[in-house]
Amino acid sequence: MPEVVEALAAGFAAREVIDWGGVALRLTGITTFSPPDFASGRAVLRTATPVVMKGSGRGEDGVRRTRQDWLLPAEPEWAGYFQGNLRRKAEGLGCDPGVSLEQVTWIGPKRGFSVGPGVKTGAAVEVEISGAPETLRALWSWGLGQANSAGFGWIAT
Template identity: 35%
Template sequence: MSRIAACLLAALASRKEIRWGSVTLSVKGIRLDDFADHAGGVAVFETVSPVLVKHEDLYLLPEDPHFQERLTHNIRHKADVLGLPGEVEVEVLDSGPRRRFDLSKGFRIGATARIRVAAAPKLLDALREWGLGLSTVEGFGWVR
């Protein structure tokens, strides 16, 4: 993986901008994040975008009663999809303010969070890359 990252880093470092679909993005700097060691089976994830979690068609915030339960369910589902062990413990350590996002498909409500997750090391690695909660493909729940 580090060889692939090094090639991408070298290619992007020589660019002043990149096109992402119909959007032109300015490249202001490039850096490779340090590798996170999850061998101990515990990680503290800090999200850079709001984590989306739903219960009975309502979006929950990290301080809401069912948030940890539903996030645990979401992580177990991701483990199942990846064929990884699904034993997970989740603890919300801190959260940011409530944010509402209006999208073409409706709205989303969530908050950034700092969350402690105990799970298999491979699942923790996957969560760092995949993100936490729902709609990660839309940019929600991305981990720093």
Template identity: 35%
Template sequence: MLAGLAGRKAIQWATLNLPIRGIQIEAAPDHQAGETVFSTRTPILVKWESRYLLPDHPRFLERLSHNVRHKADLLGLPADNEMEVVSAGPPRKFLVKGAPRHGCTAELRIRADPALLDALYDWGLGLATNQGFGWIR
């Protein structure tokens, strides 16, 4: 990716033309302790029974933990995890292709296998990470 961006002056993201002013590689954090605090840059989407859940909902952690286990299974990694909400930002509503999405940024303490924590750091938390949700700071 670095080689692909290095020679460009801008990238096209949907209708936006984003100028590239410089490129810097950021080292991934060390997750060898098996515990970390992730802070999301974009809202986390968690769903249960066709409803989007916010961090104060009683099923939020259960459904997010289920999502993390599913990601671990897809990657062939140990799936056990424990998590707690440290803090949460204000709720936000987004329209994606006309469909509403509800979520908020959050800071979560997660205990899991170091390889799973590394994968989550790269992949993100919750649903629709390929649409820009749940990206980790």
């Protein structure tokens, strides 16, 4: 990722103000953080921003009720969809997909954000996950849940 950060830093340095979705941001510096080594194969990760996970949209009877079913960490489907998301990210990055959610150790308050014509709902979380150290480092850098590029699920350092 250092190459990406260097390219972003060069682009940002040429600007005084960045317009991020209508919010004016003044960038005063960029600092890179190296991920922990996670040599033990375990990580406790807490997000600085809410994690969003879309569920099946099906009720208890199995009938689909909605297309946009945003789940909160305490809801029954959340852990399964979160686990699948971790594995898809690992596979997409060419890392060992044998990553597991061990437990959710903290859940922040529910937050909803207008995104386009809809609202994404989520909550910040702290989770304990296990897997290959390389995979854990990649997840630390990428973030947890869906819509990371939109600012969701970023890991607190």
